[in-house]
Amino acid sequence: MLSKFLLLIGITLMYSTPLVFGALGGVISERSGVVNIGIEGMMTMGAFTAAAVSYYTGNPWIGLLAAGGAGVAIALLHAIASVTFKADQNVSGIAINLIGPGFALFFCRLLFKNATTTPPVQTLPKLFGNNAFNGTPVENLNVDITVILGLIVTAIMWFYLYKTKWGLRIRSVGEHPAAADTLGINVSRTRFLCVLASGMLAGFGGASMTLAIISQFNPTAISGQGFIALAAVIFGKWTPFGAYGACLLFGLAQALTVVLGGSDSGINVPSQILAMLPYVLTIIVLILFVGRSVAPKEDGIPYEKGVR
Amino acid sequence: MEVSKEYAVQMHGITKLFGTFRALDNVNLDVKKGSIHAILGENGAGKSTLMNVLYGLYQADAGEIYLNGEKVVIKNPNVAIEHGIGMVHQHFMLVDNFTVTQNIILGTEVTSRFGVLDMKKAREEILNIVKKYGLEVDPDAKIEDISVGMQQRVEILKALYRGAEILILDEPTAVLTPQEIEELISIMHSLIEDGKTIIIITHKLKEIKASSDVCTIIRRGQYIDTVPVADVDEEELATKMVGHAVKLVVDKTPAKPGDVVFEIDHLTVKDDRGLEAVKDLSLKVRKGEIVGIAGVDGNGQKELVEAITCLTRSESGTIKINGTEIQNTTPRNVIEHKVSTIHEDRQRRGLVLPFTVAENMVIEKYRTPEFKRHGMQNREKAQEYTKKLIQDYDIRPAGCENQPVRGLSGGNQQKVIIAREVSNDPDLLIAVQPTRGLDVGAIEYVHKTLVRERDAGKAILLISLELDEVMNVSDTIDVIYDGTIVAEYKQGEVDENTIGLLMAGGKQNENAVQNT
């Protein structure tokens, strides 16, 4: 029983981590007033880059950093479109979701003899070393290092947004850009940088899939996590810890399907119905608790100087 | 005028183009140090544009700016702030869900190390300024929870916190009660005593007389004149502002009220936060009568209108039109019972901006047999109908029926709404802030239309934050305070001071004592 419980926790943390990075990316971007539905595409880029770089260098940490870089590179497109050109952010995001996976698979085939999967790659270490506590129930709590990184980044972002001057500025730009502008805050630059940060975090999210959970890239490595992350942003009311909590909930629901879905569980529910649970649960929770959502006021609206 | 150290601000030959439109054409402004200098002009005359140039939000296409005799180039608000210029915008530039302190320090934050905010120190610094100028305000309150008057103080504090020596106030009195205006003027004077210079943008003549030393008049982007305020009277200022003689009073004959058409009885309405915004409110409007409701923003006017138009639920009480109860039905039912409303928020509630003028004109009528055919729109009919209204109401440009209403000027957009609502042939016409943001000519037109409809036997309910408007146009004046009607007078029975005190929550008898 205990081991099953610990297993549940372990799997919850494992599945939630890529979502956490993706959702944090969403939080930072949307707090500055730019909707980013391209998280999915950015995560896919990150996932592939991480795997490929880790494969060639043999060092997953370099892979992780490269994934962040790849996320920034593709986020640059979104930033140019939605901030510099004040284009429709949804359209730009959709484009990112096509371009990201397109590039990832294109280069995957190019680099790995026309295969859409990479060979298995060196993964990031576990929290207490790769073989600690093996064979004991506690083994399940020896989670991937990315789990801890996710929590740390969440805390840092919370501190940054609410306790530092830059955070205050980012939030003001998302709520009332004209006010920020009159106080000499560069609205476009702030938004631009936040979108790039969003890309970096999404890239990390993708990496934490391929460098920790499945240890290779394949076409379904990122299949919808970016969208779930987006949902977690809204669910978590655009706050770092809110989003983190929402991601944990998704992770838990997924973990439940794994733990309960096992043949020995004695619970006779079709696995597909179990798999549906997280999504049904989210809708129910939204109905019960969230109600009218409270997006940053100018979220998704390009800022035009002198237009009030 | 030559450049001199005596002047805090000198702007010479300022020209600003928006596309082909000359918003400012060779405008001059010289503001003496330590004075209160008014800039007078109609809406759209270019007052705000001029100040935005001074504050670095816009770049002039030609002209020079001198501060204390030194030539400066103000590229952006940061430069303006560095030069000690502070600006309080007409639409407050405050982040609603930030606290007072957060709003004040934004952009020039007090930090300890590594950019970490030092809120304690910031709070102390703010309280010091608060004390110095008597600007009472709670530094920890959220903007969305404080009154408009308080929000304005926060804006002034924002400028002072940045060390402003020159303070620009853009239409600062638009939303204040007469008492709050007095307080503002006394704050302005205490700032002058401290050596600051104040530029105030306004189109309200009375306040210029009450507050300013010198007044510069701008008309359609052109510099007209600069006069010492003490030497001119209000009529002269108005003539200079508009370019021709204007009547400041609305022309009308005494009302001949008929039967009661509209009656609100003990109405209670809650606001979005669940607090009672309208409390046990009762009022009556008769045929052929204009009832005006005077009050400060946020005393239940918004909720009252929403309750009448069934956009929100009434908790208790009744609203009757021609004897039929309409509370807690639907907006459609209200319209069908011949209630028409000119809403204060043209762009949010009044119009669908991307729709054409014709499409906007039929938005309450498209579902009537006259404008539909087997579930399809009768577009020819709508256009014909709109063409006629465009002509009758002189909506410009002529022949705009198929243009998006977005392209029309504010005054013409308002005419579209007025044409639409009046042509509904309502039994009750509700006009909420019908002249907001309009220039003098358009205001006159709106007031005339209201009086004309009254004379045609309509019942009219006017709700306005402009006390002058309520006093001038209404036959019966009701004062709303804290969600209820606190007093009712016939036009001419009461003066502005009395109403002003009531609007601010003063008691009727205390008032009487003060007035004697």
Next chain:
Amino acid sequence: MKMLSKILKKQITSTIIALLFGFLVAAIVLAIAGYNPGQAFGALFKGMLSKPKYISNVIIKATPIILTGLSVAFAFKTGLFNIGAEGQYVAGSIAAVLVGVKLNLPAVIQVPLVVLAGVLGGMVFGSVVGFLKAKFGIHEVITSIMLNWISLYLSNFIVSSQAYHLPNSTSTYPVNESSYTMILPKWKTSDAGMAALKPNKWLYEMMLKTDVNVGIVIAILMAVVIWVLLYRSNKGYELRAVGFNRDAAEFAGINVNRNIVQAMLIAGALSGLAGALSITGIAPHKISTLAAFENYGFNGLSVAMIAGSSPIGCVFAGLLFGGLLYGGQSVQQEVGAPTEIINIMIGTIVFFVALTKVVPALAERLEKRGVGHAQ
């Protein structure tokens, strides 16, 4: 100058500019990767247009995404972002299979019933989104994303359920033949049919080598219907009013919540129709276990964006998109370049569609500056 700004203001100009950029970027990527872009594009167009069979397949591929594109475009015009077209499409195909496998009636009754079932399936998924938004104010994007996943697992559930699972496969039983919407499926393979078609090489190849079906006709018809609904009917007037300005619509006595639900219902119906027509019109006429989304709905998003949300535009954007997707396969076969170049290309087109929205604004500025100088 005037001419130029007039041309720039036309939406089609922006779209063409975006298309050119799409090809340009794809060419650059191909060249960097060491392929000959000319050759690759040659293969692409050859794979799209060089044979009657290809053209037919492009149209078949385009049909569902025209419909999902319409679904997204329609919702967009009513102020809603229908990212749930994917789930509504899957729901439509599930419902079509549920009915089509169990019922076996004469085709005149069977076909409408199966298609209607699909439409209903899409409607249910769409209207849930609308209802949750209207009643609880939950953002349509979040519910749509959830429902996409629910539909995927629901589909897998049906595939694995005893009543529908085809033994020793990863799919359901196909729907009964009476549900098919191909054009003359029996006749064309009969001796008489073959003989009749033989003289016409074009028809022969199209009819016998591809699943020619009535879907495209329905898709075009729906584009016209949606255009009329939006721009000529009273309902469309309401829907657009709510879409542009919910507050003003409410104030004018329009029931905003009802219109939101109806808008999502119609959007869902269109995507559901797409799913149903895929089942009835294209082999294998059944649903299989899904590991990931098939992207019919997500491609609809791109189609709608390229079309600028114009219903008629969706037909052309859908055909283009279908062509690129289908022709893209030849790029890999003939030039060896990864087919994903097509995704990059489409993504780039959509990206530049977003950017070129500023072209008309630029034209306006150009115009004003011109006049300014003249003065």
